Amino acid sequence: MDRQYSSDLFERAVDELAKLPGVGRKSALRLVLHTLRMDVEAVDRLAGAIRSLRHDVRYCKVCHNISEDEVCEICRSNNRDHSTICVVENIQDVMAIEATNQYNGLYHVLGGVISPMDGVGPGDLNINSLVERTEGGRVSEVILALSSTMEGDTTNYFISRKLAKTEGLRLTVLARGMSVNDELQYTDEMTLGRSIVNRVEYR
Amino acid sequence: MDRQYSSDLFERAVDELAKLPGVGRKSALRLVLHTLRMDVEAVDRLAGAIRSLRHDVRYCKVCHNISEDEVCEICRSNNRDHSTICVVENIQDVMAIEATNQYNGLYHVLGGVISPMDGVGPGDLNINSLVERTEGGRVSEVILALSSTMEGDTTNYFISRKLAKTEGLRLTVLARGMSVNDELQYTDEMTLGRSIVNRVEYR
Numbered sequence: 001m002d003r004q005y006s007s008d009l010f011e012r013a014v015d016e017l018a019k020l021p022g023v024g025r026k027s028a029l030r031l032v033l034h035t036l037r038m039d040v041e042a043v044d045r046l047a048g049a050i051r052s053l054r055h056d057v058r059y060c061k062v063c064h065n066i067s068e069d070e071v072c073e074i075c076r077s078n079n080r081d082h083s084t085i086c087v088v089e090n091i092q093d094v095m096a097i098e099a100t101n102q103y104n105g106l107y108h109v110l111g112g113v114i115s116p117m118d119g120v121g122p123g124d125l126n127i128n129s130l131v132e133r134t135e136g137g138r139v140s141e142v143i144l145a146l147s148s149t150m151e152g153d154t155t156n157y158f159i160s161r162k163l164a165k166t167e168g169l170r171l172t173v174l175a176r177g178m179s180v181n182d183e184l185q186y187t188d189e190m191t192l193g194r195s196i197v198n199r200v201e202y203r
Numbered sequence: 204m205d206r207q208y209s210s211d212l213f214e215r216a217v218d219e220l221a222k223l224p225g226v227g228r229k230s231a232l233r234l235v236l237h238t239l240r241m242d243v244e245a246v247d248r249l250a251g252a253i254r255s256l257r258h259d260v261r262y263c264k265v266c267h268n269i270s271e272d273e274v275c276e277i278c279r280s281n282n283r284d285h286s287t288i289c290v291v292e293n294i295q296d297v298m299a300i301e302a303t304n305q306y307n308g309l310y311h312v313l314g315g316v317i318s319p320m321d322g323v324g325p326g327d328l329n330i331n332s333l334v335e336r337t338e339g340g341r342v343s344e345v346i347l348a349l350s351s352t353m354e355g356d357t358t359n360y361f362i363s364r365k366l367a368k369t370e371g372l373r374l375t376v377l378a379r380g381m382s383v384n385d386e387l388q389y390t391d392e393m394t395l396g397r398s399i400v401n402r403v404e405y406r
Contacts, residue, residue, distance in 0.1 A: 007269045013256040016249040021237050022230060033295060034224050035257055036269070043257040046219045047250040053216040054238055054246040066210045066239070092236060 062133070064109040064126050065094050074106060081105045085133060086143040087159065089113055089152075093145065105143070108133065113151040114158055122158055130159065134166045141170040148176060265336070267312040267329050268297050277309060284308045288336060289346040290362065292316055292355075296348065308346070311336065316354040317361055325361055333362065337369045344373040351379060 010032060017028035035043055059065065060072035063085075067073070074080060074094075084105030088094055094107050110125045133139060142163060146152035160171055177195035178187050187195070213235060220231035238246055262268065263275035266288075270276070277283060277297075287308030291297055297310050313328045336342060345366060349355035363374055380398035381390050390398075 007260065007271050009252075009256050009259055009271065010269055013252040016252040019245075019249075020234055022233065027225060029295075029298075030225065031223055032256060033293075035253060036260060038257065040257055042222075043254060046222075047254040049212075049216040049219040050238060050253075051246060051250040053212050053235060054241065054243060056212055057210065057239060066213055068210050068212065090236075092232075095232075 062129075063107045064111060064129070065107055066091050079104075083138060083140040084143065085130070085139055085141070086145050087130060088145050089147065097145065105141075110146075110155070113146055113149075113155040115151045125155070127159060127162060131162050131166075134163055134169055137168070139169065141172060144171065144173045265332075266310045267314060267332070268310055269294050282307075286341060286343040287346065288333070288342055288344070289348050290333060291348050292350065300348065308344075311345075313349075313358070316349055316352075316358040318354045328358070330362060330365060334365050334369075337366060337372055340371070342372065344375060347374065347376045 013032045013035065014025065014028045017023055017031050018025045020028075023031070035046075038046075058067050058069070060067040060070070060075055062071055062075045065072050065074065069076075081104050085108050086097060086103060086105055087108045087110060088097070089110055089112060091109055094109060097103050097107075108126065108130045110127065110130075112120050112125055114120060114122055114125065130142075134142060142159075144156045144159060146155055156173065163169055163171060175198065176191065177198060178184070178191060184192070216235045216238065217228065217231045220226055220234050221228045223231075226234070238249075241249075261270050261272070263270040263273070263278055265274050265278045268275050268277065272279075284307050288311050289300060289306060289308055290311045290313060291300070292313055292315060294312060297312060300306050300310075311329065311333045313330065313333075315323050315328055317323060317325055317328065333345075337345060345362075347359045347362060349358055359376065366372055366374060378401065379394065380401060381387070381394060387395070
Protein backbone atom coordinates (compact mmCIF):
# COMPACT_ATOMS: atom_id res chain seq x y z
CA MET A 1 0.00 0.00 0.00
CA ASP A 2 1.73 3.15 -1.15
CA ARG A 3 -1.39 5.27 -0.67
CA GLN A 4 -3.10 6.29 2.52
CA TYR A 5 -6.53 5.04 1.54
CA SER A 6 -7.45 2.06 -0.53
CA SER A 7 -9.48 3.94 -3.14
CA ASP A 8 -8.57 6.72 -5.55
CA LEU A 9 -12.13 8.02 -5.47
CA PHE A 10 -11.94 8.18 -1.74
CA GLU A 11 -8.60 9.90 -1.67
CA ARG A 12 -9.66 12.39 -4.31
CA ALA A 13 -12.78 13.36 -2.34
CA VAL A 14 -10.74 13.76 0.85
CA ASP A 15 -8.18 15.88 -1.02
CA GLU A 16 -10.78 18.18 -2.53
CA LEU A 17 -12.69 18.65 0.72
CA ALA A 18 -9.48 19.25 2.69
CA LYS A 19 -8.74 22.24 0.45
CA LEU A 20 -11.75 24.10 1.84
CA PRO A 21 -11.09 26.67 4.56
CA GLY A 22 -11.48 25.28 8.07
CA VAL A 23 -11.60 21.68 6.83
CA GLY A 24 -8.57 19.62 7.82
CA ARG A 25 -7.85 16.11 6.59
CA LYS A 26 -9.62 14.60 9.60
CA SER A 27 -12.79 16.59 8.97
CA ALA A 28 -12.56 15.84 5.25
CA LEU A 29 -12.31 12.14 6.05
CA ARG A 30 -15.35 12.36 8.32
CA LEU A 31 -17.31 14.16 5.60
CA VAL A 32 -16.32 11.56 3.01
CA LEU A 33 -17.38 8.69 5.26
CA HIS A 34 -20.66 10.49 5.83
CA THR A 35 -21.13 10.96 2.09
CA LEU A 36 -20.73 7.21 1.55
CA ARG A 37 -23.72 6.64 3.83
CA MET A 38 -25.90 9.37 2.29
CA ASP A 39 -28.70 8.72 -0.20
CA VAL A 40 -27.55 9.07 -3.79
CA GLU A 41 -30.17 11.81 -4.29
CA ALA A 42 -28.89 13.79 -1.29
CA VAL A 43 -25.33 13.58 -2.61
CA ASP A 44 -26.49 14.78 -6.03
CA ARG A 45 -28.34 17.69 -4.42
CA LEU A 46 -25.21 18.67 -2.47
CA ALA A 47 -22.84 18.42 -5.44
CA GLY A 48 -25.37 20.16 -7.69
CA ALA A 49 -25.87 23.02 -5.25
CA ILE A 50 -22.10 23.61 -5.05
CA ARG A 51 -21.69 23.46 -8.83
CA SER A 52 -24.60 25.66 -9.75
CA LEU A 53 -23.77 28.19 -7.06
CA ARG A 54 -20.49 28.84 -8.79
CA HIS A 55 -21.71 28.44 -12.36
CA ASP A 56 -25.02 30.26 -12.21
CA VAL A 57 -24.35 32.97 -9.65
CA ARG A 58 -24.78 36.55 -10.86
CA TYR A 59 -23.92 39.87 -9.38
CA CYS A 60 -26.26 42.86 -9.36
CA LYS A 61 -25.06 45.30 -12.00
CA VAL A 62 -26.08 48.20 -9.76
CA CYS A 63 -24.78 47.32 -6.29
CA HIS A 64 -22.59 44.24 -7.06
CA ASN A 65 -24.29 42.13 -4.39
CA ILE A 66 -25.04 38.51 -5.39
CA SER A 67 -28.27 38.30 -7.27
CA GLU A 68 -30.46 35.94 -9.25
CA ASP A 69 -31.20 38.54 -11.87
CA GLU A 70 -29.38 41.39 -13.54
CA VAL A 71 -30.52 43.72 -10.76
CA CYS A 72 -30.90 42.36 -7.23
CA GLU A 73 -34.03 42.25 -5.11
CA ILE A 74 -32.85 45.02 -2.83
CA CYS A 75 -32.11 47.42 -5.70
CA ARG A 76 -35.46 46.58 -7.32
CA SER A 77 -37.53 46.91 -4.15
CA ASN A 78 -40.06 49.74 -3.88
CA ASN A 79 -40.11 49.36 -0.11
CA ARG A 80 -36.53 50.50 0.31
CA ASP A 81 -35.11 53.98 0.59
CA HIS A 82 -33.34 54.62 -2.71
CA SER A 83 -31.80 57.87 -1.45
CA THR A 84 -29.39 56.12 0.91
CA ILE A 85 -26.48 53.89 -0.12
CA CYS A 86 -24.50 51.88 2.40
CA VAL A 87 -20.98 51.11 1.12
CA VAL A 88 -19.64 47.75 2.30
CA GLU A 89 -16.62 45.61 1.59
CA ASN A 90 -18.30 42.34 0.62
CA ILE A 91 -21.54 40.39 0.44
CA GLN A 92 -21.14 39.04 3.97
CA ASP A 93 -21.39 42.62 5.19
CA VAL A 94 -24.69 43.06 3.33
CA MET A 95 -25.99 39.96 5.09
CA ALA A 96 -24.74 41.18 8.46
CA ILE A 97 -26.47 44.55 8.09
CA GLU A 98 -29.65 42.97 6.70
CA ALA A 99 -29.71 40.68 9.73
CA THR A 100 -29.93 43.71 12.07
CA ASN A 101 -33.26 44.78 10.49
CA GLN A 102 -32.17 48.35 11.19
CA TYR A 103 -31.40 49.51 7.66
CA ASN A 104 -33.80 50.07 4.81
CA GLY A 105 -31.62 51.73 2.17
CA LEU A 106 -29.58 50.30 -0.69
CA TYR A 107 -26.06 48.88 -0.73
CA HIS A 108 -22.89 49.17 -2.74
CA VAL A 109 -20.44 46.27 -2.51
CA LEU A 110 -16.87 47.46 -3.13
CA GLY A 111 -15.37 43.99 -3.41
CA GLY A 112 -12.59 44.75 -0.94
CA VAL A 113 -10.69 47.67 0.53
CA ILE A 114 -7.62 49.52 -0.70
CA SER A 115 -4.63 47.53 0.51
CA PRO A 116 -1.27 48.22 -1.14
CA MET A 117 0.24 45.33 0.87
CA ASP A 118 -2.13 42.90 -0.85
CA GLY A 119 -1.82 44.67 -4.20
CA VAL A 120 -5.40 45.99 -4.10
CA GLY A 121 -5.67 49.49 -5.53
CA PRO A 122 -8.72 51.74 -6.04
CA GLY A 123 -9.01 50.47 -9.62
CA ASP A 124 -9.68 46.93 -8.35
CA LEU A 125 -12.75 48.06 -6.41
CA ASN A 126 -16.26 49.09 -7.50
CA ILE A 127 -15.63 52.77 -6.75
CA ASN A 128 -16.37 54.32 -10.14
CA SER A 129 -19.82 52.73 -10.24
CA LEU A 130 -20.47 54.16 -6.76
CA VAL A 131 -19.58 57.65 -7.96
CA GLU A 132 -21.90 57.18 -10.95
CA ARG A 133 -24.76 56.13 -8.68
CA THR A 134 -24.44 59.32 -6.63
CA GLU A 135 -24.68 61.50 -9.74
CA GLY A 136 -28.12 62.74 -10.76
CA GLY A 137 -29.17 63.97 -7.32
CA ARG A 138 -31.30 61.00 -6.33
CA VAL A 139 -28.93 59.88 -3.57
CA SER A 140 -28.80 62.08 -0.47
CA GLU A 141 -26.62 59.98 1.86
CA VAL A 142 -23.72 57.59 1.49
CA ILE A 143 -22.90 55.55 4.60
CA LEU A 144 -19.31 54.29 4.69
CA ALA A 145 -19.60 50.97 6.52
CA LEU A 146 -16.08 49.63 6.12
CA SER A 147 -13.92 47.90 8.68
CA SER A 148 -12.29 50.04 11.32
CA THR A 149 -8.80 49.21 10.04
CA MET A 150 -6.08 51.23 8.33
CA GLU A 151 -7.21 49.80 4.98
CA GLY A 152 -10.83 50.67 5.74
CA ASP A 153 -9.87 54.19 6.79
CA THR A 154 -7.76 54.66 3.64
CA THR A 155 -10.66 53.50 1.49
CA ASN A 156 -13.07 55.81 3.34
CA TYR A 157 -10.73 58.71 2.67
CA PHE A 158 -10.35 57.83 -1.02
CA ILE A 159 -14.11 57.54 -1.50
CA SER A 160 -14.78 60.77 0.43
CA ARG A 161 -12.39 62.59 -1.94
CA LYS A 162 -14.12 61.07 -4.97
CA LEU A 163 -17.56 62.09 -3.69
CA ALA A 164 -16.49 65.57 -2.54
CA LYS A 165 -17.64 67.04 -5.85
CA THR A 166 -21.16 65.65 -5.51
CA GLU A 167 -23.24 68.49 -4.12
CA GLY A 168 -25.75 68.05 -1.32
CA LEU A 169 -24.50 64.56 -0.48
CA ARG A 170 -24.26 63.61 3.15
CA LEU A 171 -21.38 61.27 3.94
CA THR A 172 -21.58 59.29 7.19
CA VAL A 173 -19.66 56.49 8.91
CA LEU A 174 -20.83 53.82 11.34
CA ALA A 175 -20.81 54.80 15.02
CA ARG A 176 -17.82 53.39 16.89
CA GLY A 177 -17.91 52.63 20.57
CA MET A 178 -18.35 49.96 23.14
CA SER A 179 -20.29 46.93 22.04
CA VAL A 180 -23.67 46.39 23.60
CA ASN A 181 -23.16 44.33 26.78
CA ASP A 182 -19.43 45.06 26.82
CA GLU A 183 -17.90 45.51 30.24
CA LEU A 184 -16.05 48.79 30.48
CA GLN A 185 -12.94 47.34 32.09
CA TYR A 186 -12.43 44.90 29.22
CA THR A 187 -12.95 47.42 26.41
CA ASP A 188 -9.76 48.35 24.58
CA GLU A 189 -8.57 51.91 25.13
CA MET A 190 -8.98 53.06 21.51
CA THR A 191 -12.63 52.04 21.51
CA LEU A 192 -13.23 53.43 24.99
CA GLY A 193 -11.55 56.71 23.98
CA ARG A 194 -13.81 57.04 20.95
CA SER A 195 -16.82 56.22 23.09
CA ILE A 196 -16.00 59.08 25.43
CA VAL A 197 -15.30 61.59 22.66
CA ASN A 198 -18.42 60.65 20.70
CA ARG A 199 -20.70 60.38 23.75
CA VAL A 200 -24.41 61.00 23.12
CA GLU A 201 -27.27 62.44 25.15
CA TYR A 202 -28.75 60.06 27.73
CA ARG A 203 -32.35 59.60 26.70
CA MET B 204 -36.84 40.47 1.90
CA ASP B 205 -38.56 37.39 3.24
CA ARG B 206 -35.45 35.26 2.80
CA GLN B 207 -32.21 35.35 4.72
CA TYR B 208 -29.98 35.68 1.66
CA SER B 209 -30.64 37.46 -1.57
CA SER B 210 -30.16 34.45 -3.83
CA ASP B 211 -31.89 31.08 -4.03
CA LEU B 212 -28.72 29.46 -5.34
CA PHE B 213 -26.87 30.83 -2.37
CA GLU B 214 -29.45 29.70 0.14
CA ARG B 215 -29.65 26.25 -1.40
CA ALA B 216 -25.89 25.76 -1.20
CA VAL B 217 -25.85 26.91 2.44
CA ASP B 218 -28.76 24.56 3.23
CA GLU B 219 -27.08 21.54 1.64
CA LEU B 220 -23.70 22.17 3.25
CA ALA B 221 -25.26 22.81 6.66
CA LYS B 222 -26.72 19.28 6.57
CA LEU B 223 -23.23 17.78 6.75
CA PRO B 224 -22.04 16.59 10.17
CA GLY B 225 -20.01 19.20 12.04
CA VAL B 226 -21.00 21.96 9.61
CA GLY B 227 -23.27 24.60 11.13
CA ARG B 228 -24.93 27.41 9.20
CA LYS B 229 -22.03 29.76 9.91
CA SER B 230 -19.47 27.30 8.55
CA ALA B 231 -21.74 26.54 5.59
CA LEU B 232 -21.96 30.25 4.84
CA ARG B 233 -18.18 30.57 5.02
CA LEU B 234 -17.77 27.61 2.66
CA VAL B 235 -20.28 29.06 0.21
CA LEU B 236 -18.53 32.43 0.18
CA HIS B 237 -15.25 30.64 -0.41
CA THR B 238 -16.80 28.65 -3.26
CA LEU B 239 -17.84 31.89 -4.96
CA ARG B 240 -14.20 32.96 -5.06
CA MET B 241 -12.88 29.58 -6.27
CA ASP B 242 -11.92 28.86 -9.89
CA VAL B 243 -14.76 27.25 -11.81
CA GLU B 244 -12.50 24.24 -12.48
CA ALA B 245 -11.75 23.79 -8.78
CA VAL B 246 -15.45 23.90 -7.95
CA ASP B 247 -16.15 21.30 -10.64
CA ARG B 248 -13.40 19.07 -9.25
CA LEU B 249 -14.88 19.35 -5.76
CA ALA B 250 -18.47 18.69 -6.83
CA GLY B 251 -17.33 15.90 -9.15
CA ALA B 252 -15.28 14.21 -6.44
CA ILE B 253 -18.25 14.20 -4.07
CA ARG B 254 -20.63 12.89 -6.74
CA SER B 255 -18.39 10.18 -8.09
CA LEU B 256 -17.37 9.05 -4.63
CA ARG B 257 -20.96 8.16 -3.92
CA HIS B 258 -21.87 6.94 -7.41
CA ASP B 259 -18.77 4.97 -8.33
CA VAL B 260 -17.61 3.62 -4.99
CA ARG B 261 -17.36 -0.16 -4.74
CA TYR B 262 -16.85 -2.52 -1.87
CA CYS B 263 -14.45 -5.44 -1.92
CA LYS B 264 -16.50 -8.63 -2.30
CA VAL B 265 -14.04 -10.48 -0.06
CA CYS B 266 -13.42 -8.13 2.89
CA HIS B 267 -16.12 -5.42 2.31
CA ASN B 268 -13.59 -2.60 2.56
CA ILE B 269 -13.99 0.20 0.00
CA SER B 270 -12.31 -0.67 -3.23
CA GLU B 271 -11.88 0.45 -6.81
CA ASP B 272 -12.25 -3.06 -8.14
CA GLU B 273 -14.23 -6.14 -7.31
CA VAL B 274 -11.48 -7.24 -4.93
CA CYS B 275 -9.51 -4.60 -3.01
CA GLU B 276 -5.78 -3.97 -3.16
CA ILE B 277 -5.19 -5.45 0.27
CA CYS B 278 -6.96 -8.72 -0.53
CA ARG B 279 -5.12 -8.93 -3.87
CA SER B 280 -1.68 -8.15 -2.48
CA ASN B 281 1.00 -10.85 -2.54
CA ASN B 282 2.96 -8.98 0.11
CA ARG B 283 0.34 -9.50 2.78
CA ASP B 284 -0.20 -12.43 5.12
CA HIS B 285 -3.33 -14.19 3.85
CA SER B 286 -3.49 -16.47 6.88
CA THR B 287 -4.54 -13.68 9.26
CA ILE B 288 -7.82 -11.79 9.17
CA CYS B 289 -8.46 -8.75 11.34
CA VAL B 290 -12.19 -8.22 11.96
CA VAL B 291 -13.17 -4.55 12.25
CA GLU B 292 -16.39 -2.59 12.50
CA ASN B 293 -15.95 -0.16 9.59
CA ILE B 294 -13.59 1.22 6.97
CA GLN B 295 -12.25 3.91 9.31
CA ASP B 296 -10.90 1.12 11.49
CA VAL B 297 -9.05 -0.37 8.50
CA MET B 298 -7.45 3.03 7.92
CA ALA B 299 -6.57 3.41 11.59
CA ILE B 300 -4.84 0.03 11.70
CA GLU B 301 -3.12 0.59 8.33
CA ALA B 302 -1.80 3.89 9.69
CA THR B 303 0.03 2.04 12.49
CA ASN B 304 2.14 0.11 9.94
CA GLN B 305 2.08 -2.75 12.45
CA TYR B 306 -0.24 -5.15 10.67
CA ASN B 307 0.34 -7.05 7.47
CA GLY B 308 -2.61 -9.42 7.30
CA LEU B 309 -6.04 -9.05 5.70
CA TYR B 310 -9.21 -7.43 7.00
CA HIS B 311 -12.88 -8.19 7.30
CA VAL B 312 -15.24 -5.22 7.64
CA LEU B 313 -18.38 -6.20 9.56
CA GLY B 314 -20.28 -3.02 8.79
CA GLY B 315 -21.20 -2.43 12.43
CA VAL B 316 -21.62 -4.33 15.68
CA ILE B 317 -24.58 -6.20 17.11
CA SER B 318 -26.73 -3.60 18.83
CA PRO B 319 -30.32 -4.56 19.68
CA MET B 320 -30.94 -0.99 20.85
CA ASP B 321 -30.19 0.31 17.35
CA GLY B 322 -31.96 -2.61 15.68
CA VAL B 323 -28.71 -4.14 14.39
CA GLY B 324 -28.75 -7.92 14.52
CA PRO B 325 -26.14 -10.46 13.38
CA GLY B 326 -27.96 -10.78 10.05
CA ASP B 327 -27.21 -7.11 9.26
CA LEU B 328 -23.47 -7.67 9.52
CA ASN B 329 -20.96 -9.39 7.23
CA ILE B 330 -20.57 -12.35 9.56
CA ASN B 331 -21.51 -15.22 7.22
CA SER B 332 -18.90 -14.14 4.70
CA LEU B 333 -16.32 -14.12 7.51
CA VAL B 334 -17.21 -17.67 8.44
CA GLU B 335 -16.88 -18.70 4.78
CA ARG B 336 -13.45 -17.09 4.55
CA THR B 337 -12.19 -19.15 7.49
CA GLU B 338 -13.31 -22.40 5.87
CA GLY B 339 -10.79 -24.28 3.75
CA GLY B 340 -7.94 -24.12 6.24
CA ARG B 341 -6.06 -21.23 4.71
CA VAL B 342 -6.75 -18.87 7.61
CA SER B 343 -4.91 -19.60 10.86
CA GLU B 344 -5.81 -16.56 12.94
CA VAL B 345 -8.78 -14.22 13.29
CA ILE B 346 -8.12 -11.06 15.28
CA LEU B 347 -11.26 -9.53 16.78
CA ALA B 348 -10.53 -5.80 16.69
CA LEU B 349 -13.89 -4.37 17.75
CA SER B 350 -14.59 -1.55 20.16
CA SER B 351 -14.28 -2.27 23.84
CA THR B 352 -17.98 -1.71 24.43
CA MET B 353 -20.86 -3.95 25.38
CA GLU B 354 -21.90 -4.13 21.71
CA GLY B 355 -18.33 -4.97 20.67
CA ASP B 356 -18.09 -7.67 23.34
CA THR B 357 -21.45 -9.14 22.29
CA THR B 358 -20.31 -9.25 18.68
CA ASN B 359 -17.00 -10.83 19.68
CA TYR B 360 -18.89 -13.50 21.55
CA PHE B 361 -21.27 -14.14 18.65
CA ILE B 362 -18.41 -14.46 16.17
CA SER B 363 -16.39 -16.69 18.51
CA ARG B 364 -19.37 -19.06 18.73
CA LYS B 365 -19.72 -19.07 14.93
CA LEU B 366 -16.03 -19.82 14.46
CA ALA B 367 -15.84 -22.40 17.24
CA LYS B 368 -16.40 -25.20 14.70
CA THR B 369 -13.47 -24.15 12.55
CA GLU B 370 -10.59 -26.38 13.55
CA GLY B 371 -7.09 -25.07 14.16
CA LEU B 372 -8.19 -21.47 14.10
CA ARG B 373 -6.59 -19.10 16.60
CA LEU B 374 -8.94 -16.37 17.83
CA THR B 375 -7.33 -13.29 19.39
CA VAL B 376 -8.45 -9.85 20.60
CA LEU B 377 -6.57 -6.57 20.75
CA ALA B 378 -4.53 -5.98 23.91
CA ARG B 379 -6.28 -3.64 26.34
CA GLY B 380 -4.41 -1.49 28.79
CA MET B 381 -3.07 1.94 29.46
CA SER B 382 -2.48 4.09 26.42
CA VAL B 383 1.11 4.89 25.57
CA ASN B 384 2.02 8.10 27.45
CA ASP B 385 -0.99 7.78 29.76
CA GLU B 386 -0.40 8.85 33.31
CA LEU B 387 -1.33 6.11 35.74
CA GLN B 388 -3.31 8.35 38.10
CA TYR B 389 -5.62 9.48 35.28
CA THR B 390 -6.28 6.02 33.85
CA ASP B 391 -9.77 4.72 34.54
CA GLU B 392 -9.96 1.80 36.94
CA MET B 393 -11.34 -0.72 34.42
CA THR B 394 -8.43 -0.12 32.08
CA LEU B 395 -5.90 -0.06 34.91
CA GLY B 396 -7.37 -3.29 36.26
CA ARG B 397 -7.01 -4.99 32.89
CA SER B 398 -3.47 -3.67 32.59
CA ILE B 399 -2.50 -5.28 35.88
CA VAL B 400 -4.19 -8.61 35.15
CA ASN B 401 -2.74 -8.80 31.63
CA ARG B 402 0.74 -7.55 32.57
CA VAL B 403 3.59 -8.71 30.35
CA GLU B 404 7.29 -9.48 30.87
CA TYR B 405 9.52 -6.44 31.10
CA ARG B 406 11.93 -6.75 28.19
